[in-house]
Amino acid sequence: MKKKAWLVTFVVLLVGMAFSQVLPNIPRSETLIVDILHGRVGNPGNFNLWIPGSLAGHGPQQVLMDALWYVDPQTGEWINALAAQEPIYNDDFTQITIKLRQGLYWSDGVPFTADDVVFTVKNIASHPGMNSSAQIQMYVKDIYKTDDYTVVIELNSPNPKAHNIFTSLVYGALFIQPKHIWEKVDNPLAFTFNPPVSLGPYVLDSYDPQGYWFLFKKREDWQRTSVGQLYGEPKPNYVLFIYYGTDDKKVAAQARHELDMIFDLTPEAFEVLRARNEYSVVWYEDFPWAWMDDVNSRGMFLNNARYPLDNKDVRWALTLAINIEDVVISGYAGIERVTALQSCPTQYFTEIYYEPLEPWLENFTLDDGYKPYDTNVAYRIAEWAEESYNIEVEDPEAVWGIGWWKYDPQEAEKLLLDNGFSKDRNGRWLLPDGTPWKISIIAPADFEIDATRLAFAVADQWRKFGVQVNVETLEAGPLWTRQALGDYDVGSFWGGMLASSGIPDIWTFINGFKSDFYTPLGTAVTTPNNYRWKVPDKVDQIIDDMGASYFADPKVVELTKEFYKVAVEEMPVIPMVINKKFNANDNYYWTNYPNANNPYMANVSWWAEFKFMLPRLEPTGRK
Amino acid sequence: MKVLKTYIIPRLIQYLLVIFIGITITFIIPRLTPIDPVQSAINRLTSYGGAYMEPEAVASLQNTLKELYGLEGGIVEQYFAFWKHLFTFDFGPSLSMFPTPVTEIIANSLPWSFFLLFFSLIISWIIGNILGGLAGYFKEKKWSNVLAVVAMSIYPIPYYVMALILVILFVYIFPIFPMMGGYSVGLQPTFSWSFLLDVLRHSILPAISLILVGIGWWFLSMRSLTSNIVAEDFVTYAEFAGLPKNKLLFGYVMRNGMLPQITNLALQIGGIFNGAIITEVAFSYPGVGSLLQKSITNGDFNLMMGISVLSIIAIATASLIIDLIYPLFDPRIRYR
Numbered sequence: 001m002k003k004k005a006w007l008v009t010f011v012v013l014l015v016g017m018a019f020s021q022v023l024p025n026i027p028r029s030e031t032l033i034v035d036i037l038h039g040r041v042g043n044p045g046n047f048n049l050w051i052p053g054s055l056a057g058h059g060p061q062q063v064l065m066d067a068l069w070y071v072d073p074q075t076g077e078w079i080n081a082l083a084a085q086e087p088i089y090n091d092d093f094t095q096i097t098i099k100l101r102q103g104l105y106w107s108d109g110v111p112f113t114a115d116d117v118v119f120t121v122k123n124i125a126s127h128p129g130m131n132s133s134a135q136i137q138m139y140v141k142d143i144y145k146t147d148d149y150t151v152v153i154e155l156n157s158p159n160p161k162a163h164n165i166f167t168s169l170v171y172g173a174l175f176i177q178p179k180h181i182w183e184k185v186d187n188p189l190a191f192t193f194n195p196p197v198s199l200g201p202y203v204l205d206s207y208d209p210q211g212y213w214f215l216f217k218k219r220e221d222w223q224r225t226s227v228g229q230l231y232g233e234p235k236p237n238y239v240l241f242i243y244y245g246t247d248d249k250k251v252a253a254q255a256r257h258e259l260d261m262i263f264d265l266t267p268e269a270f271e272v273l274r275a276r277n278e279y280s281v282v283w284y285e286d287f288p289w290a291w292m293d294d295v296n297s298r299g300m301f302l303n304n305a306r307y308p309l310d311n312k313d314v315r316w317a318l319t320l321a322i323n324i325e326d327v328v329i330s331g332y333a334g335i336e337r338v339t340a341l342q343s344c345p346t347q348y349f350t351e352i353y354y355e356p357l358e359p360w361l362e363n364f365t366l367d368d369g370y371k372p373y374d375t376n377v378a379y380r381i382a383e384w385a386e387e388s389y390n391i392e393v394e395d396p397e398a399v400w401g402i403g404w405w406k407y408d409p410q411e412a413e414k415l416l417l418d419n420g421f422s423k424d425r426n427g428r429w430l431l432p433d434g435t436p437w438k439i440s441i442i443a444p445a446d447f448e449i450d451a452t453r454l455a456f457a458v459a460d461q462w463r464k465f466g467v468q469v470n471v472e473t474l475e476a477g478p479l480w481t482r483q484a485l486g487d488y489d490v491g492s493f494w495g496g497m498l499a500s501s502g503i504p505d506i507w508t509f510i511n512g513f514k515s516d517f518y519t520p521l522g523t524a525v526t527t528p529n530n531y532r533w534k535v536p537d538k539v540d541q542i543i544d545d546m547g548a549s550y551f552a553d554p555k556v557v558e559l560t561k562e563f564y565k566v567a568v569e570e571m572p573v574i575p576m577v578i579n580k581k582f583n584a585n586d587n588y589y590w591t592n593y594p595n596a597n598n599p600y601m602a603n604v605s606w607w608a609e610f611k612f613m614l615p616r617l618e619p620t621g622r623k
Numbered sequence: 624m625k626v627l628k629t630y631i632i633p634r635l636i637q638y639l640l641v642i643f644i645g646i647t648i649t650f651i652i653p654r655l656t657p658i659d660p661v662q663s664a665i666n667r668l669t670s671y672g673g674a675y676m677e678p679e680a681v682a683s684l685q686n687t688l689k690e691l692y693g694l695e696g697g698i699v700e701q702y703f704a705f706w707k708h709l710f711t712f713d714f715g716p717s718l719s720m721f722p723t724p725v726t727e728i729i730a731n732s733l734p735w736s737f738f739l740l741f742f743s744l745i746i747s748w749i750i751g752n753i754l755g756g757l758a759g760y761f762k763e764k765k766w767s768n769v770l771a772v773v774a775m776s777i778y779p780i781p782y783y784v785m786a787l788i789l790v791i792l793f794v795y796i797f798p799i800f801p802m803m804g805g806y807s808v809g810l811q812p813t814f815s816w817s818f819l820l821d822v823l824r825h826s827i828l829p830a831i832s833l834i835l836v837g838i839g840w841w842f843l844s845m846r847s848l849t850s851n852i853v854a855e856d857f858v859t860y861a862e863f864a865g866l867p868k869n870k871l872l873f874g875y876v877m878r879n880g881m882l883p884q885i886t887n888l889a890l891q892i893g894g895i896f897n898g899a900i901i902t903e904v905a906f907s908y909p910g911v912g913s914l915l916q917k918s919i920t921n922g923d924f925n926l927m928m929g930i931s932v933l934s935i936i937a938i939a940t941a942s943l944i945i946d947l948i949y950p951l952f953d954p955r956i957r958y959r
Binding site: 025026040042043046051052053054055128129132133134135137138189190206208209210211212213215240242243244245246249252253256258446475476477478480481482483484487511512517524526527 | 656657658659660662663664665666676677678679680681682683684685687688691717718719720721722723727728731732735790794795798802803804805806807808809810811812904905906907909913914917919920921922
């Protein structure tokens with residue numbers, strides 16, 4: 001009887017395994033399976049990436065489309081993809097000459113030439129609803145080719161940043177359209193570009209009309225793509241982008257080796273995965289495991305237009321009332337890199353900004369002469385990690401950041417008392433008019449979970465300090481709307497000046513802070529300055545000077561440092577931690593993903609630069 | 624003629640009124656929420672660091688999007704434009720999946736919701752009512768009590784817990800059923816046996832979850848109804864008159880018990896047009912439920928309206944049909 005029961009169970013499992021495998025018709029060992037960034041795609045048949053709201057992170061931008069230039073934010077590597085070299089500006093930055101890579105072909109056999117670039121720019125400029133149309137209209141006076149592989153753009157005004165629009169600084173860029181397809185299209189806004197003609201190393205094989213998966217097949221002529229020319233043959237013959245569903249399903253799928261690259265997991269989910277799949281690695285082999293080089297930091301965005309946060313001393317008091325070590329250990333289980341600058345401490349930005357500015361940070365004083373910088377945060381967290389996880393940390397600053405602001409409630413109290421604040425008999429802070437000081441923090445409800453965690457962790461810190469704090473979690477729609485209108489006291493947000501890229505130039509992130517673009521409360525911002533920082537004149541000057549400089553000009557680095565110094569002094573937003581990811585990679589079928597031991601590029605499967613990772617992956621040979 | 628005047632026309636007027644009021648409320652509510660779809664779209668573009676735009680370009684995009692999304696003009700203007708389009712079933716483009724028409728997105732997903740929910744509902748309705756009817760009629764029997772205990776144990780289990788248990792059991796521990804989707808990766812929808820079987824295989828687990836929970840409810844309500852009917856005078860009289868047990872059970876007891884169940888069934892069929900959000904999320908099954916949820920969080924007014932309007936019309940129509948055909952089931956109505 002027992003034997004029979006075992007036999008039945010065995011047969012059921014066997015049939016089940018055959019029944020439930022993810023790729024019934026495709027060789028698994030030749031297929032890389034990647035998590036879809038956006039979840040289920042509601043309009044899967046639309047491959048028109050040039051219209052507002054279009055989704056691209058399910059494969060089209062990673063393996064089909066291509067841009068002129070890419071920059072890898074991890075290493076700062078500049079990649080000439082469709083272009084053969086960097087943009088060539090004339091002396092007064094009113095003209096760009098673009099030399100194109102030769103020998104590239106669209107997947108239908110038509111050569112890629114200057115005609116495609118000229119057409120794309122003109123096509124988008126003449127259709128105002130298309131992405132980047134407004135910018136192209138602002139920038140471009142004329143565009144023409146001088147030969148099949150040289151394009152010249154005449155600009156409306158001097159603009160050394162105009163090439164940024166064609167550059168994938170982070171995530172995506174303006175991709176080039178195949179002229180021979182799009183020139184026949186009457187209404188580009190309604191065109192679905194299906195089947196898409198590819199300039200990348202893969203073509204669309206098939207997709208789920210319900211939007212759960214997209215299968216791409218390697219082009220036979222992969223040599224005739226920028227990826228092929230630069231890095232060689234992409235190793236997987238197929239790339240399948242798939243959405244399994246919630247984290248638990250992704251964990252189960254990777255534990256069964258049916259999902260190679262996961263976009264992001266919660267630390268708890270990764271803990272479960274690690275226990276079930278010894279081949280799953282994110283970045284570090286040991287604690288803290290996560291990839292902590294995503295190009296955005298999270299911070300507490302203080303509404304500078306609302307009393308009493310319009311006072312610099314109050315903003316600094318709130319900063320010094322935060323024990324960052326506690327936030328990182330209790331709020332994030334020790335898995336976060338801190339940022340003292342209003343920037344993003346990636347590997348690259350740490351080298352060019354954080355480390356050079358550390359002496360200045362150590363000597364920086366508040367108006368009362370107090371030195372707020374704490375150089376030892378990373379070391380204390382490392383000590384805790386070594387004890388908790390029985391590991392040895394070689395370079396704590398490389399993992400947890402170079403330093404943060406001191407936890408000093410006494411100095412915070414002094415700053416508030418000097419500004420007329422007082423405490424009631426329960427130790428709660430009162431505003432100078434004697435009313436209780438209450439702060440509401442808004443944060444995402446069911447997305448960007450780290451921002452939500454940050455809100456609660458900081459709320460705890462401020463409550464301990466005696467401020468009455470409430471956390472309000474909101475869905476994306478109301479969150480974005482309230483952020484844009486400035487309808488909040490404090491927001492647990494990211495972006496704007498807290499972003500970085502693979503170039504030292506941060507002009508694109510800070511240009512919106514210029515006084516000219518200041519927007520009063522109640523009117524939606526058109527810039528990242530949703531916290532309404534009224535910048536000093538010096539910042540306007542820095543932005544103008546930076547805007548007039550080419551990105552590789554050494555002056556840009558110095559101007560950026562000056563900007564960060566002003567931001568520290570003013571503390572319009574409290575920079576907290578980097579945007580970490582638990583983007584787990586399964587090394588069972590494929591290996592040589594970027595990792596802490598071999599950080600050859602950012603560990604991203606959702607950015608357009610993912611295509612350059614594909615030739616560097618290696619099959620393990622498992623069937 | 625009298626029936627038309629006193630019964631059919633008032634119900635038709637009521638039907639149209641319900642639809643009108645329902646749609647109007649559905650139009651107003653999203654516009655009262657603190658969500659600006661244009662701002663949501665711009666944030667999707669800029670918040671993730673992907674697209675940098677000059678402030679002037681953002682301002683220009685704001686205006687363009689308002690125009691493209693049909694959000695220009697006052698709320699009254701938008702309201703009349705909405706009704707104008709509605710008569711041709713044009714809900715405009717989806718704002719979060721621009722410019723795909725809402726009707727196309729719904730048409731793509733609705734068959735999956737309908738297929739899964741309709742058959743699950745019908746199966747659970749039939750099994751639940753038959754078992755419930757028998758258990759109520761034979762309530763002194765041991766098996767009746769056993770069934771009641773089982774149903775009472777299943778029914779209160781929250782649906783998401785039931786779904787999770789099934790997923791853990793039959794997807795993770797015994798990997799018998801697929802992990803996600805409506806059909807296997809690589810297959811293309813065709814009218815072939817192999818494709819239909821594949822679709823069926825993918826829908827078995829979500830269907831079981833819905834049927835199990837559904838049966839519990841139908842069983843308990845039918846058992847309770849028949850238990851009461853059995854004690855009615857007309858049943859006692861029929862018993863004394865010596866009617867055969869089968870006739871008594873099906874013709875007198877269960878037939879009477881079915882009346883409220885039919886009404887409930889009709890309303891639930893109407894509700895299919897809302898999809899089943901938890902089922903779709905738990906089993907990663909395609910359908911309109913997850914679309915509705917996404918449309919709400921993204922401020923996609925048009926998609927939200929499209930699904931809600933369909934649902935309002937479906938439920939109102941189902942009630943109307945039931946009202947109109949009720950006399951067929953209940954002769955007492957005919958005599959009024």
